[in-house]
Amino acid sequence: MGKTKVHIAALFFTLFWGMSFVLTKIVFEDYKPLTTVFLRLIISFSVLFLIITISCKAEKIKKEDLWLFLLSSFFNPFIYFIGESYGLKYVSASVSAFIIATIPVFTPIAAYKIFGERLSVTNIIGLFISFFGIGLIVFNVNTELTVSPIGITFLFLGVFSAVTYTVFLKKLSFKYKPVTIIAWQNLIGSLYFLPFFLYFDLRDFLSVRPEGKVIFAVIGLGVFASSFAFVLFTYVIRNIGISRTNFYANLVPVFAAIIAYFALGESFTIMKLVGMTVIVAGVILSEMENNKTINDKRENVIHKRS
Numbered sequence: 001m002g003k004t005k006v007h008i009a010a011l012f013f014t015l016f017w018g019m020s021f022v023l024t025k026i027v028f029e030d031y032k033p034l035t036t037v038f039l040r041l042i043i044s045f046s047v048l049f050l051i052i053t054i055s056c057k058a059e060k061i062k063k064e065d066l067w068l069f070l071l072s073s074f075f076n077p078f079i080y081f082i083g084e085s086y087g088l089k090y091v092s093a094s095v096s097a098f099i100i101a102t103i104p105v106f107t108p109i110a111a112y113k114i115f116g117e118r119l120s121v122t123n124i125i126g127l128f129i130s131f132f133g134i135g136l137i138v139f140n141v142n143t144e145l146t147v148s149p150i151g152i153t154f155l156f157l158g159v160f161s162a163v164t165y166t167v168f169l170k171k172l173s174f175k176y177k178p179v180t181i182i183a184w185q186n187l188i189g190s191l192y193f194l195p196f197f198l199y200f201d202l203r204d205f206l207s208v209r210p211e212g213k214v215i216f217a218v219i220g221l222g223v224f225a226s227s228f229a230f231v232l233f234t235y236v237i238r239n240i241g242i243s244r245t246n247f248y249a250n251l252v253p254v255f256a257a258i259i260a261y262f263a264l265g266e267s268f269t270i271m272k273l274v275g276m277t278v279i280v281a282g283v284i285l286s287e288m289e290n291n292k293t294i295n296d297k298r299e300n301v302i303h304k305r306s
Contacts, residue, residue: 006239010248013232018255020225021093022263024085026217030210031201033085036218038197041077041190043222048183048231059180065172069184072168075161077189077226083158090151094266095137097256098279099155103162104249105130105283110163122285129282136275169234178234186226250283 027036052058061069088096105127108120139146172181197205210218236245257276260266 006236009232010236010240010245011251013229013236014248014251015255016224016229016232017249017252018097019259020221020229021088021097021256022259023217023220023225024088025093025260025264027214027221028089030208030214031218032204033082033089034193034197035201035205036221037077037081037085038190038193038201039218040221040226041081041186041193043219044226045183045186045190047223047227048179048186052179052183057177057179059176061180061184062175065175068168068172069181069188072165072172073185073188074192075168076165077186078192079161080158080165081189081193083154083156083161085154087151087153087155087158089154090148091155092147092266093260093264094253094257094268094276095147095272096151096155097253097260098137098276099134099152100158100162101250101253101279101283102130102134103159103166106159106163107166110167126282126285129285130279131282133275133278133280133282136271136278170237173234173238178231178238181234182227182230186230250280253280 024036031039084096084100087099091099109127137147169181233245236248253276257266257268261268
């Protein structure tokens with residue numbers, strides 16, 4: 001039953017994150033990206049600290065871990081949400097989700113650079129396959145860009161910041177409960193965003209009278225996408241590791257594309273569908289190698305012990 005709970009949690013965090021791309025597009029009808037992120041973070045850490053208080057499971061952050069929280073919060077939510085939100089402003093929800101889905105492909109490269117872990121030929125092939133899929137999505141048959149280059153640049157900023165963030169998250173996940181980690185990261189992240197919100201967006205925010213669906217979307221982003229999804233993601237990482245968790249993350253763009261089709265009426269050309277399929281194939285290929293590496297390490301440990 002324990003493993004079943006982990007896999008159910010994995011499915012829910014993918015659903016919540018897939019839904020977030022569509023909800024963000026809805027919020028953009030009334031609010032700017034900075035305001036959207038700032039509001040979802042405030043809602044998120046308020047909900048999470050309320051849960052911590054009610055459950056009486058507050059954890060004290062150790063002084064030596066403070067730098068981990070400050071640095072991880074800088075990469076996610078601060079840099080990541082700048083990349084994702086401004087990317088979504090210029091690129092469709094489904095395409096954005098599939099570009100963000102390449103995060104697991106780049107994770108082995110970060111592990112190689114930071115920890116000296118082996119970077120296999122399969123990882124490199126998976127990377128090139130995913131880039132080819134992205135090319136099919138963003139270019140037409142005449143090699144002309146069909147999406148905003150600014151949007152693509154921001155989305156890849158989100159990708160690279162998320163890869164770096166995963167390294168810090170792994171370290172924190174063995175020391176603190178998931179709800180503690182995400183609550184503090186979102187609180188710190190909101191403080192990073194605060195001066196930018198006050199300077200750039202406050203006047204517009206005060207003048208907006210949002211529609212009901214926008215209010216619902218903001219709450220959904222704060223509660224489900226920025227709270228429950230990240231808590232579940234951290235819980236799953238702690239139980240089955242980064243690579244196997246990222247394998248589930250492959251479902252995020254699938255959910256995003258389906259929801260965007262029905263909620264936003266986004267269209268799908270043959271080129272776009274083929275590109276999305278190629279991206280997923282590249283990510284899965286890379287993940288198969290990551291899982292093989294993990295299994296080999298486990299077998300070596302067992303062999304040494306015996």
